[in-house]
Amino acid sequence: MATLIDHLIKLTDHRERDLLELTLSKALIDLVPIQRVIVARVVSEEGIRRWLEVTTLDAKGGGKVVDPLRVDFQKLPLLEDNKDRLRALQTRSTVEIAWAGEDGPRITYFPLFAESLSDDEGALEIHSASVLTPEQVQTIGAVHHVFRNMYHLLAYSDRDALTGLLNRKSLDDTFYSAVLDELGEGDAVTKGASEAAVAPGQERRHRVPPNYWLGTISVDSFGLISDKSGHLIAEEVLLLVARIMNNTFRTYDRLYRLGGEQFAVLMHCPDEALVLAAFERFRANIEKFNFPQVGRLTICGGFTRVTPDDSPSTALERAERAVDYAQHNGNNKVFSHAELVRRGFFGEALKIGAVDLF
The missing domain is CATH 3.30.70.270 (Reverse transcriptase/Diguanylate cyclase domain)
Structure with a gap:
């Protein structure tokens, strides 16, 4: 099994942002005993904001990666349709939901980015069979931190210096x-x-x-x-x-x-x-x-x-x-x-x- 260092190397190997969410998800599935990882981004059209789940990965295999260019916007869920995920986004804090008892399965939401960005908002969603231990949360935080750093670094290299649009x-x-x-x-x-x-x-x-x-x-x-x-x-x-x-x-x-x-x-x-x-x-x-x-x-x-x-x-x-x-x-x-x-x-x-x- 790959170590934390191995996965951090994979994250920092990338030269394009499109693969970072998938690499983040694979690292978390490999390093932490969790059931599912979802990376959801916020997309908008004419002022309406919806969730786009760009990456979904299951520990038992299977998952999907969605290209934002090809989504059917009208079929995506509104932000309000997932209030717990939205709360993590709005408060920039971790939200943990125990949906089958205090010691049972839960979903933990993390804001994808530490600060609010005009065109980069989202949430990291972790499904686990029980409460995440402090050590597991620390591992998730370390990999997530490297993801954010790499994302911002690659975003900077992809952007026009004057307008902030892509180059x-x-x-x-x-x-x-x-x-x-x-x-x-x-x-x-x-x-x-x-x-x-x-x-x-x-x-x-x-x-x-x-x-x-x-x-x-x-x-x-x-x-x-x-x-x-x-x-x-x-x-x-x-x-x-x-x-x-x-x-x-x-x-x-x-x-x-x-x-x-x-x-x-x-x-x-x-x-x-x-x-x-x-x-x-x-x-x-x-x-x-x-x-x-x-x-x-x-x-x-x-x-x-x-x-x-x-x-x-x-x-x-x-x-x-x-x-x-x-x-x-x-x-x-x-x-x-x-x-x-x-x-x-x-x-x-x-x-x-x-x-x-x-």
Whole structure:
């Protein structure tokens, strides 16, 4: 059986956050005589907050790992549906529930993070046959602490320094790991270790499912804003755009800043019309917002379905072509690349390198 040190090494070996919850759960099942571990995260859409159980692992075998990009939000339980879990989250303290007598089975809830974070909230749920001993609680606390430290460290490396949105490196990582998992070409337990090494700058290509969409967003006339109002005001505009993105898109959509005034969204959605509606909501929210010292602004957006032969660069290029079309046709517009192709405005030929990706 692996020791505590062995599991701590596994936790600190990771270079992407998606596997940390599973590694935490496996460590606790191995080190402490418990029956089940659940890691539940808070996700929200249009102000409604629900529980997403991203990892469930049983001591007797079995469990599941859920990709937040592919959840059916309406089927998730509301936060109020699990009041004990919610109490641990709100009080930032441990909550223990004895549901079959004082010496019988219990569920212990721990806040997943020690502090309240705007986009990272959750609970660690431990099912045990009896009361956890102080030594067992200490072991859980030690592994949990290392998990939090690694999560924050990896989150920092994945984030754009100015806006706090995800960065281009994170887009590449998510693009490949998420689409492989959907196809079942490697489960969530092993996908990080089984991917072939790729040399810097080399494009990796895999088959991908039909319901991933990648979109890019650009602030209209941003150069004029910077020239007229100065660098600090321009940065404030980007921060506010990022905030409106966070408030408009779903918490499980992946939001990125690619550089300059360029942003991106990776989402899983069954229908092109729903993707268009999400981008249109964001366009409208930007249009009606009064930016301090700048006034009204607009954005252009473009999106594309991720195809079987795509790399991040080819998908980004198609989305950016739709943005370019919008900017050359009056600004303040959102287009689907596929719709523009269907209408005959341009063909499928790509101009790799035309987008400023960094």
